[in-house]
Amino acid sequence: AQKITQTQPGMFVQEKEAVTLDCTYDTSDQSYGLFWYKQPSSGEMIFLIYQGSYDEQNATEGRYSLNFQKARKSANLVISASQLGDSAMYFCAMREFQTGANNLFFGTGTRLTVIP
């Protein structure tokens, strides 16, 4: 089974509008962390936001917020007031703290295009 599922290969959003990128995860660990990364065309992985499994409040970082629904095992990224520079690939990832290598499991990504 996939650890991380991103079902939206591509999304379009109008500049200044909000957009939600979906992510669901699968783990039996009680302690885990969920990450979102942005990958522009230059290729580097840019950290955006993190949510720990024990965090009761949804994480926020500027225009980014993470809608964490633990019972549904979802960790959707919300970008408010989209900007042209937000056009990029976005990856959801999970780190399990109790088992394995503590590596990150990645989804297949969502390509976001911001329309002027």
Add this chain to the structure above:
Amino acid sequence: DADVTQTPRNRITKTGKRIMLECSQTKGHDRMYWYRQDPGLGLRLIYYSFDVKDINKGEISDGYSVSRQAQAKFSLSLESAIPNQTALYFCATSDPLPSPGNNYGYTFGSGTRLTVV
């Protein structure tokens, strides 16, 4: 200087050649990882190391080998490169404990674009 440095940034090599991708870090982390990204896919784990004497295979280790020369250096080798190893390769380090000051425990290098022709 970057916390995690990968060299080279870009490389074109011929089928059958041996090639080494290098990674060095100044984070002081024991844990280091090599990931591979294919177009349209997320990153997949090739190898990881928890210290100099602890090397482990990841999800897609076939055709690759690694060397942990020191805490700060972790190299990935393709013994005989083939075209389907054309990809973007990332090195990463991790801290056992996530915290806001260190991107919650994970630091990536800038990536190496490898093309095998």
